Amino acid sequence: MQVTRVTNRLEPLAAGQRCRLRVLGADPPREVEIPPIGVVLGADPSVDVPLEDPAVSRRHCTIRPVAEGFEVVDLGSRNGTHLDGTALTRATVPPGATLRLGATFVQLMPEEVAAEVPESAATSFGALCGSSPAMRRLFGVLERASVSDAPILLLGESGTGKELAARAVHEHGKRRDGPFVVFDCGASSETLIESDLFGHRRGAFTGAVADRPGAFAQAAGGTLFLDELGDLPPALQPKLLRLLEAGEVTPLGAPRSERHDVRIVAATNRDLWAEVGRGTFRGDLYYRVAVVEAQLPSLRRRVSDIPELVRRFLSQLGAPADPLDPAALERLSAYAWPGNVRELRNVIARAVALSPPGTPLGRMPLLLRGAAAGEAESRVQAVRPFHELKDELVARFEREYLEDLLRRADGNLAEAARRAGLERKFLYKLLERSGLSRGRTT
Numbered sequence: 500m501q502v503t504r505v506t507n508r509l510e511p512l513a514a515g516q517r518c519r520l521r522v523l524g525a526d527p528p529r530e531v532e533i534p535p536i537g538v539v540l541g542a543d544p545s546v547d548v549p550l551e552d553p554a555v556s557r558r559h560c561t562i563r564p565v566a567e568g569f570e571v572v573d574l575g576s577r578n579g580t581h582l583d584g585t586a587l588t589r590a591t592v593p594p595g596a597t598l599r600l601g602a603t604f605v606q607l608m609p610e611e612v613a614a615e616v617p618e619s620a621a622t623s624f625g626a627l628c629g630s631s632p633a634m635r636r637l638f639g640v641l642e643r644a645s646v647s648d649a650p651i652l653l654l655g656e657s658g659t660g661k662e663l664a665a666r667a668v669h670e671h672g673k674r675r676d677g678p679f680v681v682f683d684c685g686a687s688s689e690t691l692i693e694s695d696l697f698g699h700r701r702g703a704f705t706g707a708v709a710d711r712p713g714a715f716a717q718a719a720g721g722t723l724f725l726d727e728l729g730d731l732p733p734a735l736q737p738k739l740l741r742l743l744e745a746g747e748v749t750p751l752g753a754p755r756s757e758r759h760d761v762r763i764v765a766a767t768n769r770d771l772w773a774e775v776g777r778g779t780f781r782g783d784l785y786y787r788v789a790v791v792e793a794q795l796p797s798l799r800r801r802v803s804d805i806p807e808l809v810r811r812f813l814s815q816l817g818a819p820a821d822p823l824d825p826a827a828l829e830r831l832s833a834y835a836w837p838g839n840v841r842e843l844r845n846v847i848a849r850a851v852a853l854s855p856p857g858t859p860l861g862r863m864p865l866l867l868r869g870a871a872a873g874e875a876e877s878r879v880q881a882v883r884p885f886h887e888l889k890d891e892l893v894a895r896f897e898r899e900y901l902e903d904l905l906r907r908a909d910g911n912l913a914e915a916a917r918r919a920g921l922e923r924k925f926l927y928k929l930l931e932r933s934g935l936s937r938g939r940t941t
Contacts, residue, residue: 518564521606522550523777533607537563537570540600554578554601562607568593569607576600583737583781595786597775606775606782616640625667627660628811629804632910633796637664644791645671650743652728652788653766655795658841661766662726664795669722674762677721682714685730693735694751697742703752715748715759722762728788729769733779740784763788770934798836798843800906805831808840812847813860824861834867898933905935 518533531538531548538547543557550559556576563570571580572589579586581599592598598605619638622630627638644651645668653661662681669679687695694703698713714723725731731739742748743763747756765788774780798805806828813820836842850863908915916923 518569518607518609520548520562521608522548523604523606533562533564533569535564537561539574540605541574541576550600550603552601552603555603559600560598562598562605564609565591567591569596571598593783593786595782597778597782599778604778616643622807624664625670626663627667628807629801630807631796631801631803633801634804637793637795640791640793641668642671644668644793646673648673648762649790650763650765650788651791651793652771653764653793653795654771655766655768656797656839657768658839659795659797660840661768661795662724664793665722665724665764665766668764669724669762672722672762674721678718679722679724680714680718681724681726683726685727692732693738696735697738697748698750698753698757700750700752703750707752713748713750715742715761716750716757718761719759720761722764725763725765725788727767728765729767729771729774729780731780733781736781736784740781740787743784743787797902798839799902802832802906805843808843809847809860812844813851816848816851817856818851818854819857819859822859824859827860827863827865830865830867894933897929898935901929901933901935 519530520533520538521530539558539561540546540548540550540555541557541559542550542552542555546558556574556578558574559576560574560580561570561572568591570589570591571582571587573580573587578601581587582590582592582596587598592607594607594609596607598607616636616639618632618635619642620635621638621642622628622635624638624641627634629635641651641664651665651668653664655661665681666679669675682696684692694707694711694713696713696715698716699707699711701707701709738748742759746760747758749756771780771785771789775782775785806823809823809828809831810820831843831846838845846865846867850860850865851858854863904915904919908918912923912926916926919926921929
């Protein structure tokens, strides 16, 4: 059974709840547990959390967990302790906050309480389909999350079906009779995104000839799907956070704020946790949006679903869905699918379009990216420093190897370790370093 994070990350800290901080900017990044009495951070080797940063004072600041979050006290440091650009002297910051000390970022996190979510018995959820363990685990999470109003963050590569998942959550929830509004955070221009998202009043800026409701107002009583949330400009993140916390937003040019009852489902193909560490995404906004976090598996991790998907696409396109040619399926299953399910659908649609009506799959032209193109992409070119390119190639090899290993072992880590000839502890480290979930442990 997979352990899935389904925790309310912004609840006040419980008495005795374990907390930790993650140090980024050091080499390598590390995590440190924060005891109830707190820790001292600084450049002095004798402090609780020593930092190798010339811009950090010897005794820079203290951090202590309290009921409301974390109490931060600057100890008279020469460069200050900052939260979202504001220097702190003494303040209580919420769980998920990211502090900047010199050139070092420190993330403050409560220990997450993982909830065991059983696999669903269903093989579909809305327009999503699949009987693989990875998909049934996803369906189990989405089925439970749909009946609440908790914000959901959908993670996954491009083409895995994040918008389909968001629509299914809306259709299975209590807001199904309300609007479902899609807002692409990466499609709007930087000068107009605030107007598109929050709305504006006539005369708010040049060209604003009439009042215009934003995406939040349009989604009132329903669901707002924030696609590519990682592309939201940093300047707008505090405003989105205020809306999520208070349910209020002030349109451009409006004299007062407006209240909107909206359920948020967000999606991104970025590693938002890493963005938080780099200071390009607010930690408190991440915690507010990712109350429920669901990972959509890549098609490489669920190749057993390919026959079912092919049948569905052929049926939708009016082509014969049975019988499926074994050789064609073997070829489709061996392909890497960088574009995931979307690419598979395009391949089938192109094959049907180029074939006479009634042509079976085995006689259709399945035009995949050729081996020659793949070989050209993998050739090493001396256009970057040796160690930099070598590290990138090794990281890519590890990730692709581990993805295929987990696929072949059906997510069973004991079986994966046996196949790879590795100790399970070392396999855990490789999975974490590659950013892959651990899957099943037995």
